[in-house]
Amino acid sequence: MSFYARVFSMAEDYPSRFAICDELLEAGFEFSTFPGKFDEDFDEKDWKYLMLEYDPNHEPIRIERNVKGVDTIFEEEQEEFLEVLKELPYSKEQKKAIEIVKNMVQIYALDIDEDITEEGWDFLETLLDFIADATDGYVQIDEEGIYDKEGELLIEME
Template structure:
């Protein structure tokens, strides 16, 4: 089984696969990627997928990047999250979360195995922080909710 963490990005800019890997390397992590760093499509400008294996004995973290107007899954996810948020009791946090979902222009969906290790969680946190900072994004984690820029829970979603 797996769960998803997402970054709802408000900026059209996005980090390259190289930038993501460089950030993780600078943080001291060892990992492998697919596509590999020396594969000809690794430096693809408008990339869609990246797999990061933080531990050869555990499932990799799979990233899928979906862009507004280019991927139907973007619109489907946007609609699903708006429906869930509109069912929550009204609050300024709920209103802010709806605004984030309406204004996002890309979604980074990270497929994470339930058996993620403690080191894997640290790796994931570094990865999510980098993508969120690079894309004016907000982190969402399944069964938890949407987090604000400071990492505090903005809206709880189960």
């Protein structure tokens, strides 16, 4: 089984695969990627997928980047999140969360195996923080909710 963590990005800019890997390397992590750094399409400008293996004995973290107006899955996910948020009791946090989902322009969906290790959680946190910072994004984690820019839970979603 797996779960998803997402970054709801407010910016059209996005980090390259190289920038993501450089950030993880600077943080001291050892990992492998698919595609690999020496594959001809690794430096593809408008990348859609990246797999990061933080431990050869565990499932890799799979990133899928979906863009508004380009990927139909973006619109489907946006509608699903709006429906869930609109069913929650009205509050300023609910209103802010709806505004985030309405205004996002990219979704980074990270597919994570539920058997993730403690080192994997550290790796994932560094990865999510970097993508969120690089794209003016907000982190959403399944069964938890949407987090604000300071990493505090903005709104709970189950």
